[in-house]
Amino acid sequence: MTEQQPFEPDWVSPPGDTIADALEELKMSQADLAQRSGFTRKHINGLIRGRVAITAEAALKLEAVLGEPASFWLRRESHYREALARRTALVEASDNKAWLRELPLKWMSQRGWLPGEAESREDEVAQCLRFFGVASVPAWREACAAPVVAFRAAPKAKKQIGAVAAWLRKAHLDAAQIESEPFNKTEFEHALPELRRLTREADPKVFVPRLQQICAGCGVAVVLVPAPPGCPVHGATRWIAPDKALLALTLRYKTNDQLWFSFFHEAGHILKHGKRLLVIEGLDGVDTELEEEANRFAADLLIPPAAAQQLRRLRSIAEVDAFAKSIDVAPGIAVGRMQKEGWIDWSKMNGLKTRYGWT
Numbered sequence: 001m002t003e004q005q006p007f008e009p010d011w012v013s014p015p016g017d018t019i020a021d022a023l024e025e026l027k028m029s030q031a032d033l034a035q036r037s038g039f040t041r042k043h044i045n046g047l048i049r050g051r052v053a054i055t056a057e058a059a060l061k062l063e064a065v066l067g068e069p070a071s072f073w074l075r076r077e078s079h080y081r082e083a084l085a086r087r088t089a090l091v092e093a094s095d096n097k098a099w100l101r102e103l104p105l106k107w108m109s110q111r112g113w114l115p116g117e118a119e120s121r122e123d124e125v126a127q128c129l130r131f132f133g134v135a136s137v138p139a140w141r142e143a144c145a146a147p148v149v150a151f152r153a154a155p156k157a158k159k160q161i162g163a164v165a166a167w168l169r170k171a172h173l174d175a176a177q178i179e180s181e182p183f184n185k186t187e188f189e190h191a192l193p194e195l196r197r198l199t200r201e202a203d204p205k206v207f208v209p210r211l212q213q214i215c216a217g218c219g220v221a222v223v224l225v226p227a228p229p230g231c232p233v234h235g236a237t238r239w240i241a242p243d244k245a246l247l248a249l250t251l252r253y254k255t256n257d258q259l260w261f262s263f264f265h266e267a268g269h270i271l272k273h274g275k276r277l278l279v280i281e282g283l284d285g286v287d288t289e290l291e292e293e294a295n296r297f298a299a300d301l302l303i304p305p306a307a308a309q310q311l312r313r314l315r316s317i318a319e320v321d322a323f324a325k326s327i328d329v330a331p332g333i334a335v336g337r338m339q340k341e342g343w344i345d346w347s348k349m350n351g352l353k354t355r356y357g358w359t
Contacts, residue, residue, distance in 0.1 A: 014050025160230030183219025257336025
């Protein structure tokens, strides 16, 4: 049996063609229709040429004069306008194929960010526009790309606007699925000690759900989203609603000291800085003073200043492990701080760190 293919012509027939056919069948001129309907000849000519839309009033008058019910004319008009819009969209999609080269398209498809294999480039454009929640590529450049442009990558990193924009969008979509209470700054501050204790839990299957649950109760949606090639970021913070903050992490460097420092750094932005601020950690563009404040917030919360001074004197793995237990944080965090301050070499004691990977 031959498979039936849908009939999708590349031309669009206006309802006026049907009006003209009816006039011919009834041996009636446009002038006759104008006289009988009460419309001007110019209006009738516009209807036939598709320049004037068939309104409910016009449909009723066409029903009275030509015989077909008003619902038929309204349906014909609706199908015509939809077909016009689709044809225009296809033309725009064809013109915007080059835009796809700005996106990590294959990577996004492999990870299920897009709904499946597209049948054409035009379909791929349509899929990507739906992913970003915009109607056109110009709208994407305004709503999604423009906020990223201000951020600069480090000299050794390669930043691609499309990749960063895609990561931010996926983080936003994931965060939107998290039900949260309205943001409460006081509750979030009170939750910090419990969140800090989670650093002692090595298994992400245990600490990630608990982290998300606690934060959602304070109005903060925490998501972990892998970064595509060209997106050299650690995390990001932005407000996705007046009472809901997004805190996104990438697992960059894939060790627990980096993960938790990034989390508390972003938490510092949420607690200390304005709701209009978009932070993309790992890219240069945020006020240096704000970054230093968030860095200090994270460093002091994880290892209080008085305790940090003890790190200078630690020389063995056993000493670092005992110190970490005494202040109730993961030993890898202590190692990361010692390396950062230059108290030990970056190659030392890395066995105390927990490493993570995406599955």
